[in-house]
Amino acid sequence: MAMKAAATSSPGAVQATNDDASASKLSCVKKGYILDDFVHFFVKRPIKRAPLINRGYYARWAAIRKLLLQFLDSVGPKQILSLGAGFDTTYFQLEEEGRGEVKYVELDFLEVTSRKATIIASREQLQKKVESLGTISPERGEIHSKHYMLLPVDLRDINSLEKAFECAQLDISVPTFILSECVLIYLDPDVSRAVVNWAAQKFNTAVFVVYEQYSPEDAFGQQMIKNLESRGCPLLGIHDTPSLEAKRERFTKNGWPRAVALNMDEIYRSEIDPIDRRRIERLEIFDEFEEWHMMQEHYCLAYGIKDATQGMFDNFGFGVR
Numbered sequence: 001m002a003m004k005a006a007a008t009s010s011p012g013a014v015q016a017t018n019d020d021a022s023a024s025k026l027s028c029v030k031k032g033y034i035l036d037d038f039v040h041f042f043v044k045r046p047i048k049r050a051p052l053i054n055r056g057y058y059a060r061w062a063a064i065r066k067l068l069l070q071f072l073d074s075v076g077p078k079q080i081l082s083l084g085a086g087f088d089t090t091y092f093q094l095e096e097e098g099r100g101e102v103k104y105v106e107l108d109f110l111e112v113t114s115r116k117a118t119i120i121a122s123r124e125q126l127q128k129k130v131e132s133l134g135t136i137s138p139e140r141g142e143i144h145s146k147h148y149m150l151l152p153v154d155l156r157d158i159n160s161l162e163k164a165f166e167c168a169q170l171d172i173s174v175p176t177f178i179l180s181e182c183v184l185i186y187l188d189p190d191v192s193r194a195v196v197n198w199a200a201q202k203f204n205t206a207v208f209v210v211y212e213q214y215s216p217e218d219a220f221g222q223q224m225i226k227n228l229e230s231r232g233c234p235l236l237g238i239h240d241t242p243s244l245e246a247k248r249e250r251f252t253k254n255g256w257p258r259a260v261a262l263n264m265d266e267i268y269r270s271e272i273d274p275i276d277r278r279r280i281e282r283l284e285i286f287d288e289f290e291e292w293h294m295m296q297e298h299y300c301l302a303y304g305i306k307d308a309t310q311g312m313f314d315n316f317g318f319g320v321r
Contacts, residue, residue: 016231016233017182017233018086018087018108018112019043019087021057021086021087021181021182022039022042022043022086022087023043023045023046023047023049024047024049024053024054024057025039025057025061025089026039026040026043026046026047027046027047027048027049027053027054027057028049028054028057028058028061030046030048031054031283031284032280032283033054033055033057033058033061033280033283034058034061034062035093036089036093037092037093037096037125038089038092038093038096038125038126038129039087039089041089041119041123041125041126042087042089042116042119050288051284051285051286051288052286052288052291052292052295054283054284055280055281055284055286055292056264056292056295056296056299058280059264059267059268059272059296060181060211060264060299062272062273062276063211063264063267063268063271063272063301064179064181064209064211064301066271066272066273066318067177067207067209067301067303067316067317067318068080068090068177068179070316070317071175071177071207071316072094072099072102072177074175074312074316076175077102077171077174077175078102078103078174078175078176078177079102079103079104079105079170079171079174079175079176079177080102080103080104080105080176080177080178080179081105081107081168081170081176081177081178081179081199082104082105082106082107082178082179082180083107083155083178083179083180083183083184083195084107084108084155084180084181084182084183085106085107085108085150085179086108086112086116087112087115087116087119088106088181090104091104091106091129091147091148092126092129095129095147096129100129100147100148101147102147103147103149103168103170103174104147104148104149105148105149105150105151105164105168105170106148106149106150106151107151107152107153107155107161107164108152108153109152109153109154110141110152111141112141113141113142113150113151113152114138114139114140114141114152116141116150117136117137117138117140117141117142117143117150118138120136120143120150121136121138129148130143130145130148131145131146131147131148134146134148140152149167149168151164151167151168152164155183155187155191155195156187156188156191158194158195158198161195161198162198165202172202172203172204173204173205174205175205175206175309175312176203176205176206176207177206177207177209178199178203178206178207178208178209179209180195180208180209180210180211180212181210181211181212182211182212182213183212184196184210184212184237185212185213185235185236185237185238185241186233186234186235186236186237187236187237188236188237189236189237189240189241192237192240192250193250193253193254196208196250196251196254196255196256196304197254197255199255200251200254200255200256200304200306201255203306204306204308205306205307205308205309205312205313206305206306207303207304207305207306207313207316207317208251208256208303208304209301209302209303210247210301210302210303211299211300211301212299212300212302213235213238213298213299213300214238214241214242214243214244214246214247214263214298214299214300215242215243215263215297215298216235216238216239216242217242220294220295220298221238221298224298225238244261244262244263244300244302245261247259247261247300247302248260248261248302250302251302251303251304252304255306256304256305256306257305257306257307258304258305258306258307259302259303259304259305260302260303260305260317260318261300261301261302261303262300262301262302262318263296263297263298263299263300264296264297264299264300264301265293265296265297267301267318268296270318271318271319303317305317
């Protein structure tokens with residue numbers, strides 16, 4: 001019998017997963033898995049994660065980065081919209097790498113954006129990445145600049161999302177990369193479908209990338225659900241999209257003509273650069289192979305594609321060499 005997710009979740013508990021993700025990213029950075037010059041500003045108490053967690057976060061980072069760089073390498077103006085961005089530092093790292101000449105908009109709860117704006121305002125290294133003409137307002141949880149915008153939004157309220165879209169002055173005709181990492185899965189299924197549909201109706205040419213959990217029926221999946229419920233952040237959407245096919249259909253039934261979904265075990269084996277994969281596999285002693293495969297088989301990366309240009313995304317995505 002399937003274990004059902006709890007009916008409600010605590011916004012504060014869900015927001016705490018943001019701190020966990022930042023700590024995991026910093027652990028990866030310190031061990032040499034990934035390069036990020038800015039994540040340490042957002043972590044109060046560095047934690048040394050187990051090799052299993054480090055490798056899992058690396059796989060997540062590498063898979064999303066592959067898609068993001070494919071998008072950024074395309075010709076013409078582009079914009080990025082990050083839903084539930086938390087303390088993600090991708091914009092700052094892209095700017096450091098000379099790839100910051102895009103409009104980059106981050107949305108999250110006011111409590112999160114206020115904390116993030118406060119940290120950015122207090123660190124010269126971060127401030128410098130936000131143009132001198134930009135304005136930072138920690139009390140409103142907002143940053144406004146030419147290339148980077150941080151705005152408070154409750155994704156459960158489409159009107160709030162619409163207002164943020166207008167405030168950010170996003171252009172519906174500009175190709176857009178929409179990112180949602182472990183966000184939609186915490187929302188009521190009707191809400192997550194509404195967000196996916198809103199994005200499909202709003203942008204002419206876009207890719208919507210989602211990283212999240214799935215496969216709740218087996219023992220590992222049920223334990224995963226139980227662990228998160230005990231922390232006050234149940235996976236409200238996992239039974240609505242329990243399979244890769246369901247992840248694809250959430251896109252195709254809500255305005256996205258094409259969709260792809262792969263589990264992270266397959267992505268790690270087939271889509272991550274083999275040279276870099278061999279590099280990171282030498283960083284730490286690793287003997288948790290059975291648990292590794294089970295964990296990766298319960299996370300997936302799915303994306304929907306809408307292409308009014310009839311060609312921009314022909315060579316985009318996994319399976320493209």
